[in-house]
Amino acid sequence: MKVDLSPVIKVTGAEIKLDTTVGFSDAEFLGESYRFLEPLKVYGRVYNNGQSLTLEADVKGSMKTECARCLDELETDVEFSVNELLSQRKESQEDSDDIILFDGYEIELDDIIADHFLMNVSGRYLCSDDCKGLCPQCGTNLNKGECDCNTEYIDPRWQALADILKNSEE
Ligand SMILES: [Zn+2]
Ligand SMILES: [Zn+2]
Structure with missing residues (x-):
């Protein structure tokens, strides 16, 4: 989902409320598979503080994955927050780790949420603490x-x- 930032890009104090969902197809990451039964909820804002644009959001939902010991399918909560600086890309500006550069006036919210999802998955879920495997x-x-x-x-x-x-x- 694209978010149009033109209302806040040059207006100090302006904000865009985010109250949306982001749907992912099933993902494979580091040998683990994740299935999303419904889109993740995203609630937050993009805010212009006069210096920069910040994206603050809480992401919630659930997913199915495999128990690391017995390989049974299990359902677990997904919950993480996103806090990123955004900046309009100046000519031929390189990507950086500290700030998300966007072209034109739009950010691709799905991509940002997906990156954060991958940073937040533990990669190791158990069906129960005493799973015998x-x-x-x-x-x-x-x-x-x-x-x-x-x-x-x-x-x-x-x-x-x-x-x-x-x-x-x-
Ligand atoms: Zn298990
Ligand atoms: Zn045996």
């Missing part, structure tokens, strides 16, 4: 049932060491 041998979801695997499973990389220790005891 998957059996490393057979892949059974241990929250849903037990399997017949040896529960004192030893990582094959450690098995050789375990054998050595056992031999030295004998």
Whole structure:
């Protein structure tokens, strides 16, 4: 969604209220997938304080993603705030980390929210704090049932060491 900043660009004290939603399609980021059932709510403003334009907004919603341990789908809240300086790009001005440059009189709100979403996702969500995860041998979801695997499973990389220790005891 584009936001037209022309009403505030040159008027100290002017502001544009933001009360909108931003819809994302499903996203993949660092190997995790995120599904949005409905658009994120965006509430805030763009304000001209005489020195610069600031974008302040609270973003709220929910999403579905996978539990990092058992890979079951889970739903979790999304909530973060955005606080950015905006500036109209002067001729051939380079992008910077401190300020969002826009061309003409419009900002692309979706892009700014998407960037902040990616900065705010933890990348690691659990269905519950005591999720038992998957059996490393057979892949059974241990929250849903037990399997017949040896529960004192030893990582094959450690098995050789375990054998050595056992031999030295004998
Ligand atoms: Zn889980
Ligand atoms: Zn198993």
